[in-house]
Structure formats: C-alpha cells, structure tokens
Amino acid sequence: MGIQQGTREFKHSSLALFAGGFSTFALLYCLQPIIPELTLDFNITPTLASLAMSVTTIAMALTMLFVGALSDAWGRKTIMTASLAAASVITVAFSFSTSFNMLLLLRIVQGIVLAGLPAIAMTYLSEEMDKNSLGYAMGLYISGNAIGGMAGRIISGLLTDWFNWRVATTVLGSLSILASIVFWLTIPASRNFVKRKLELSKLVPLLWTQLVNVRLLCLYGLGFLFMGGFVTLFNYIGFELLGAPYNLSQSLVGSIFVVYIMGSISSTWMGRMADRYGRIPIMLAALGIFLSGALLTGCGSLVFKILGITLFVFGFFGGHSIASSWVGLVSKEHKSQANSLYLFFYYVGSSLSGTGGGLLYHEFGWSGIIGLIAVYVVIGVLLCGVLKRLGAGDNSISTLSG
Template structure:
C-alpha cells in the first residue's frame, strides 16, 4: 500500500529516530544497576547474588507483563501506551535514586519492570504494521541499535558517575535524561495508519496466544530469543566480576567504560538486518550465532586485549542475531503481531533472568570457564533451532529464509 512508511522519507526518519530514542531510554534504565552490582552489595551489605536481583527481578516482571501489555495494545493503540511507559519509567528511576533501603529498591524495580513492557513489544508491532516490508529489516535493525546505545549509556553513566559521586546521583542523571527523551518521542513518532483496534476480550486474546505457540517456526524463534539473551546477559553479568579481580584488578570506572563494546552492536544490528533483507535471514542469523560462539571462546584467553576482542565479537553477533530473529517474528506472525512480539520478548527476558542466575552458579563453582560453558551450550541449541526454523519457513514463500 502507498501509505506505508518508506525508507528515505521524512516519516521514516522520524519514526526511526523516535523508536531509537525509546529503545535508548528503555535499555538505559533496564540495565542501569548492572555495572554497580558490587557497589550495591557494599552499600546495602548484601551478597552479590542478592545484588543481582535488582536486574533479574526487573527482567522477570518485564517478561510476564509483556504478554499482558502487548495484548492490551491491540485494543488501546500503540503510541499512547509507549509514551506513558517512557514517562513512568523515568519517574520511577528518579524514585529509585531515593530508595531508603534495598527492599524498597527491589519493589520499585519490579514495578519498573512492569512499566517497561509498554515499549519493546509494541514498538516491534508498530514497525511491522507501519513500515514498508522492503524496508523492515533496516528499520528493525535501527531500532535494535537503540537497545545497544541505551544499554551502553546506562552502564557508562552509572559506572562513571558512581565512581565520581555515588550511585544515587547516577540514577538521577539517567532519570532526567529519560524524561526529556520521552517528550521527544511523543512529538516525533508518526501516528499509526494501519492499526485497527480490537475489542478488549481476554478469551480471544488467550486463544490467539496459544495459536502463536502452536506454530513450530514461531516457537523456535521464541526459543532463539531465550537462548541469545540468556547467553548475552550471562556474559555481561560476570565479566565485570572477573575484571575487578586479579590479575586484572581494573577500577569500576574502567570496567564501566568497557561497555563501549556495545557500539559494535549498534552497527551490527542495522548492518546484519540489511544483509538479511538481501541474502536471507537463515544464513545471516547462523553467521551471528557463529560469531557469538567464536567470541565466547576467545574470551577464555588470559590476555586482556584478546579477551575484550572476544567480547566485542560476541556482542557484534548477538545484536545482529537478535535484530534478525525479532524481525522474523513480525514477518512470520499472520495475526496479532504485537502478541507474537510479546511472546518473543517474554522468552527473551526469561532467558535474561534464568541465564543470568544460572551463569552465577557456574561462575561461583567453575569460574570464567564455567560461564563460557553454559553460554556455549545455549548457543549450540540455538544453531539447532535455526536449522528447524529454516526447514519450516523455506516451504513458505511468505517467509523466505
């Protein structure tokens, strides 16, 4: 149809800038506690495992609420829910900065996890509905690149500001920036033209969720999200602990700036998304997983430079793979695309929670080689799922691999 948003138009630029900003805000706030886990452990006199709950509980509540919010957006619309989500997230971050104790911090982070759900799945559905299919891979890649920039900014701001001032000032800084970004988002994002509201009835919504789960290709893509994110969070949750210890003994600020590696994800998500449009999703997704495996193995080398290079290659592969898999969900789903996206992200964030926790057990018992072992297991299963998806979708001309 002629009214789809096409690459090269002003609406395309505005939509991508708005959703890039939305992804930036979401991921800056979501992962802001990750670089200061050791600080939270000292300040509140808690164990590293308990400190990690500030991230795990947030991603868990996000995963669960994603299913509900995605379904509500089918009736209430896309832009209004996304805007509310961004404003509420910013306000909650400012409240967390003043949390009097760790219990209150966790409660606010759980609420924040619920509110986070208002953007990711709906943003993917918006892109699937409004962007011209020929430009969808590039648009999804640009949106995913906002994830990497946001994750990078949140970690660097928290790591650096915490070192110079304290973690509370760091959170206040992120909260104020997020509030400004939310206002820009509202004015930039074009209104939906292809969204048709449905009557809010939970029985049909539940029925359609089950229909998505009965599609083996979609189910495999959901599993892909679980495995890719589980691997990624495991890597980044525990690399900081290793680099703070001998023989590296790096400072908190330097460890925080190592997250500059995220910049390779900004490039790879857009670049590999574009490659997938031209060369097929199967080959490029498999290449992304291969890069993750190679990078994980390189990180076992004791030399710091090679270890960081391995993490960079791993990150490059992850963001590219995630951009392709998430975009593939939107193309595969034939109905209720926001629900399909919600299910993908449900598995994605459950992977974050389970992978991060499981990685901690392996870290405590086997060190860094244990962390890499669980990551490699996840990624080898991901290779199998990629082959299954390819076999199914290659029979369907609407979802060419």
C-alpha cells in the first residue's frame, strides 16, 4: 500500500521533496538571468556565456545515468541529502571564481553532485506513492522545482543589481544549505525500497531495456523537447529585455521570473487533470499553451511578452509534470534507470538547445528562438500520436506498464 494523499507521511514527503526541488532548481538556474552580466565581467560572447548553464545540465544528465544504480545499493535518502548539501557549498564557492574557466569547472562539478536528487526523487515517488496519488505528488514536487527556479532567478537578479553576481551566489548557496537540513529532517524512510547489489557492469544492459521501449522513448523525447525549448527561451530573453526598446534593469528582468509561480500551479493542476481525464489530451493541451506563450513573446508590447512568458511557463511545467509521472507508470521494473534516462534526455535537451539556440539567435534574432520552439511542439504532437496508437493514453497501471 503506497502513501496516500492526506496522510501525515504524504505531507512530510511532499514538504521534503518540495524543499529539495526548490533548492536544486534555485542552484541550477541562478546564473541564467545574469548571463548578460557574465559576458561583461569575463568579456565573452553570449553564446560562450550560455555554457555556464549548458555544462551543468550535461554533467547532470550524464551522472543521472549512474546515480540511480548507486541509490539502488546505498538507499535514496542518503544520496539525495548529500547531493543537496554538496551543491549548496559549491554555489558559495562561485564567488571565488577568478576566470570564466574556473566558473565552468565549478559548474561541471555542481552538475555532477546535483544529479543525486532529481533522478532519485522521481524514483522515490513512483515507489512510495499510491498510484492514485502519484500525479498529485509529482505535481507538488515539480511545483517546488518551479518555485525554486523562480526564486533562484529573482534573487540572483536582484542581488546582482544591488551588489554583484558573486554576492548573489553566496546568498543562494547559504539558503540552500538550510533547505538541505529541512529535507533530511522531513523525508520519510523508504518502505518499498528493495536494496540491490551495486553491479555497474549490468547498468548498460538495464538502460538498454528502457531504450527499446517505444512508449518510454516517446516520453524521453517529450522531456527533451519541453526542456530544450524552455531553456532556450530563458537563456536569451534577458538580452531582449535589457536592450532597446525596453532597456529594463537587471532587477526588473529578474523580477519577471515571478511568473514561475504559474509553474507551481500548472504542475499540480495538470497532474491531477491527467490522473482524471487521461494523459494524452492534457499533454496536447500543455503543448498548445507552451507554443501560444512562445508566439506571444514575439510581440513588441512588453505586456504581451510577459503574458507570453507566463503561458509558456504554465505549459512547460504542466507538460513536464505529466511526462515525468508517466515514465514511472510505463516502466515495468528498474524504475530508477527509466527515470534517469528521462532526465538524461531532459537535460541533454537543455544543454544542446540552450547553447545551440544562441546560434539561431545570432543569425535570426528572436524569431529564430520562436521558430525552434514551434518545431519542437510539432514533434511533440507527433510523439503523442505515437503514444495514442500504442495504447499508452489510459490511466490504468495494467495498460501503461506493458
């Protein structure tokens, strides 16, 4: 019997994973709104500065392929807590970077240690939650991701404007150390975890079994597309808003990320709608909202740009919430490896598209970014069509686990 909504354990696990998701994404994205500042401080191009995001996400993606196997042998709670604490300390160390290469090295190491929470958190939820509460629980966890991403961007933007980006990363790292303590004190011990012997030689065959599942491949593709489009837009929107005709300050650009609160709403709400009405129709709705938001950012009016960003965030977090919880239902066994692969594709999308989008932005301006996202949405709709033909739209475990 899994943990059910409304119980004490559900509240504790939700609080812990909310805090963990908050910390992880605050640290992961704290440099995104200040990429323009990095170009000035280190005298580099925007595309090169975007590597401060891309190297972290690619390091995280690669590490996620292995950290699931480690958690199978060592347990979920220990690795997740160590991941949060180490990443927090590394963020404080950013302030001592004397060169962009040093900052990149620290970001690579941070990506490696950050992998410990998101890959395992999804597995923890799929193991411990009652199937009828999984969508809501995953939505709450992802809402922590959304608020953490929002807070990290807003705090770093404000503190960079008031002081400098080094002060901003020191403050965020310190706050995340506190979040690590909250996580350790509140996360319930695993009840359905079965310890397995660590056998890395068997990891590749286990991963391969997940890669030959067409349903899972479709979900991995959706993760790639959502995250690729999402990070690409937010990596370069700051250049648009800081420049003419808007000429916003770094504080105002950072404050626009308050729209992330919509992500915390959509991840929970759309997760519940998917549990009730089916995943495919709600996923298609998320893709539609995602594209509509991107198109609105092409308007000249600042009001419409902000409205577009809001819709874009709403669609992204809703779609990610559905896809990530869906993986745990489709995979028959070795859920940690299935979830690790989902996040691998998710963050590879972030890395490749986040930096590659800079080339499109350089050549075609903002229309190049919108065009890339539109292509991603079309591919996403096609993947949903494949899932429907495979009979993967039903909410029942018996249908989805085949």
